Amino acid sequence: MAPLASSLQDPSLLIEKAYINGEWVSSKSGETFEVRNPATDEVLGSCPESNLDDLNDAIAAAEAAFPLWRAQSGRARARILRKWFDLITASKVDIGAIITAENGKAKPDAEGEAVFTAGFFEWFAEEAPRLYGDVVPHSNPSSRTTILKQPIGVCGLILPWNFPMAMGARKIAAALAAGCTVVAKSDGLTPFSSNTLALLGERAGLPKGVLNIVTSLKNTPKLGLAMCESDVIKKISFTGSTRVGKLLMKQSASTLKKLSLELGGNAPFIVFDDADIKTAVQSALIAKFKVTGQTCVCANRIYVQEGIYDEFAKQFVEGVKGFRVGPGSDPNVTHGPLTTSVAKVEEHIQDAVSKKAKVLLGGNRLPNIGNNFFELTVLGDVDDTMVVSSEETFGPLAAITKFKTEDEVIKRANSVEVGLASYLMTTDLNRYHRVTERLEFGMVAVNTGVIADHGAPFGGVKHSGFGREGSKYGCDDYLVYKTIVTGGIDTKYTSLL
Ligand SMILES: NC(=O)c1ccc[n+]([C@@H]2O[C@H](COP(=O)([O-])OP(=O)(O)OC[C@H]3O[C@@H](n4cnc5c(N)ncnc54)[C@H](O)[C@@H]3O)[C@@H](O)[C@H]2O)c1
Numbered sequence: 001m002a003p004l005a006s007s008l009q010d011p012s013l014l015i016e017k018a019y020i021n022g023e024w025v026s027s028k029s030g031e032t033f034e035v036r037n038p039a040t041d042e043v044l045g046s047c048p049e050s051n052l053d054d055l056n057d058a059i060a061a062a063e064a065a066f067p068l069w070r071a072q073s074g075r076a077r078a079r080i081l082r083k084w085f086d087l088i089t090a091s092k093v094d095i096g097a098i099i100t101a102e103n104g105k106a107k108p109d110a111e112g113e114a115v116f117t118a119g120f121f122e123w124f125a126e127e128a129p130r131l132y133g134d135v136v137p138h139s140n141p142s143s144r145t146t147i148l149k150q151p152i153g154v155c156g157l158i159l160p161w162n163f164p165m166a167m168g169a170r171k172i173a174a175a176l177a178a179g180c181t182v183v184a185k186s187d188g189l190t191p192f193s194s195n196t197l198a199l200l201g202e203r204a205g206l207p208k209g210v211l212n213i214v215t216s217l218k219n220t221p222k223l224g225l226a227m228c229e230s231d232v233i234k235k236i237s238f239t240g241s242t243r244v245g246k247l248l249m250k251q252s253a254s255t256l257k258k259l260s261l262e263l264g265g266n267a268p269f270i271v272f273d274d275a276d277i278k279t280a281v282q283s284a285l286i287a288k289f290k291v292t293g294q295t296c297v298c299a300n301r302i303y304v305q306e307g308i309y310d311e312f313a314k315q316f317v318e319g320v321k322g323f324r325v326g327p328g329s330d331p332n333v334t335h336g337p338l339t340t341s342v343a344k345v346e347e348h349i350q351d352a353v354s355k356k357a358k359v360l361l362g363g364n365r366l367p368n369i370g371n372n373f374f375e376l377t378v379l380g381d382v383d384d385t386m387v388v389s390s391e392e393t394f395g396p397l398a399a400i401t402k403f404k405t406e407d408e409v410i411k412r413a414n415s416v417e418v419g420l421a422s423y424l425m426t427t428d429l430n431r432y433h434r435v436t437e438r439l440e441f442g443m444v445a446v447n448t449g450v451i452a453d454h455g456a457p458f459g460g461v462k463h464s465g466f467g468r469e470g471s472k473y474g475c476d477d478y479l480v481y482k483t484i485v486t487g488g489i490d491t492k493y494t495s496l497l
């Protein structure tokens with residue numbers, strides 16, 4: 001038994017297999033890949049290196065399961081999703097331990113992710129019976145137009161490593177509630193969380209073939225291409241970088257696939273002189289350093305108006321000093337390692353410092369703890385020529401920059417290609433209206449550092465992609481609308497058409 005499994009209350013939650021047609025399977029080639037703990041570099045276990053044959057089996061299973069799953073009532077699907085919620089909630093501690101082991105995030109964040117994950121099953125259990133269509137008046141009074149919302153079919157879901165369970169849940173719960181079946185590809189760095197999720201789905205009563213998971217590290221691009229080119233898969237939903245999102249869109253052209261792309265961000269965090277400084281500092285600490293800066297909604301550019309700049313920077317640095325970096329499994333640790341590499345954080349710091357940014361805190365690797373650890377870092381006097389202002393760091397680097405006017409900061413905030421999350425700190429109601437409406441981002445958080453919630457549509461604009469996850473709109477991405485027109489031509493009215 002893998003050592004991680006033996007540390008769990010329920011060791012069966014850790015599965016080193018792929019999940020196809022209700023069976024836990026090895027890859028046809030027999031190949032596997034190792035999964036490592038980013039805090040220690042220890043091998044946690046291994047998973048099958050799924051290949052195209054395995055993917056085709058998964059697609060065939062999802063195709064075969066689709067007619068029966070879609071034919072169930074929304075209420076029947078809801079009961080399974082609701083039970084899934086209960087099972088995830090009951091396994092919160094074990095799930096947290098698995099997420100921390102493979103992703104690195106600190107225990108409270110990992111257990112928080114378990115709760116966040118469960119919430120999507122609860123939410124979509126409530127949506128499943130309520131996917132109403134419409135009846136629309138027709139211009140011919142003897143006709144009627146009915147709009148049916150129907151499941152699109154088999155969905156291919158490509159999942160990231162930063163929320164290895166919750167990002168999968170946000171897609172899987174919505175797709176299954178809508179009546180679709182799923183082939184998911186978990187991230188090669190974090191396959192165990194997805195497997196645990198599938199196992200709990202199986203225990204909740206999910207019929208075989210409704211959810212399938214292929215696991216892969218090196219075959220990922222091949223599997224991604226095959227998913228895009230498959231005529232059976234009718235929709236792809238992807239969370240990850242803008243680069244890969246654009247590639248998937250190109251690859252999906254030949255099958256004209258419906259796509260949801262949750263891509264990169266570069267969130268501005270704007271603090272006006274009139275902000276409540278305590279709220280602004282607390283919100284910035286959360287928005288910047290959640291999961292050690294590795295969420296797509298993390299504040300990347302902190303713009304502070306000149307009158308409040310020095311005080312904000314001082315209080316922000318004091319706040320950061322209250323955090324503790326270390327292995328996520330240590331209960332005293334608030335921030336774990338980076339899941340991938342510290343190189344980009346270091347490059348952004350070096351570039352900024354070479355252009356006269358000031359290091360207010362941190363700035364160094366922490367090799368005494370491990371290769372993937374980096375100090376929570378605060379830079380002041382950042383300007384727009386620095387790489388950190390135009391590129392998402394996806395790491396623990398807070399880049400603080402000064403601004404003078406509202407017009408100036410809106411222009412600078414909107415100057416990037418991407419448009420996912422943004423933050424606004426102000427107590428001026430008129431300013432709130434003006435600025436929220438002018439920011440070119442899919443989401444604006446006002447006087448808070450937390451955006452995501454099950455009921456809040458999550459997604460971006462511009463190069464951050466399209467589609468909305470969670471919320472009452474979340475099933476739409478997995479539905480197609482069918483128009484049914486009934487009635488004959490009523491000659492009395494044809495002259496009015
Ligand atoms: N908008 C969102 O909801 C959201 C959420 C999390 C992360 N992100 C973004 O993801 C990025 C960080 O993650 P990353 O650098 O690991 O992203 P990435 O795009 O390299 O990887 C994301 C996922 O895609 C897979 N992948 C990579 N190449 C692929 C290919 N050719 N075909 C199919 N799948 C492929 C990876 O294995 C991984 O599972 C950041 O830009 C971040 O903002 C966005």
Ligand SMILES: O=CCCC(=O)O
Nearest residue numbers: 162294295296297452
């Ligand atoms: O990384 C993307 C998701 C972030 C979140 O939902 O808080």
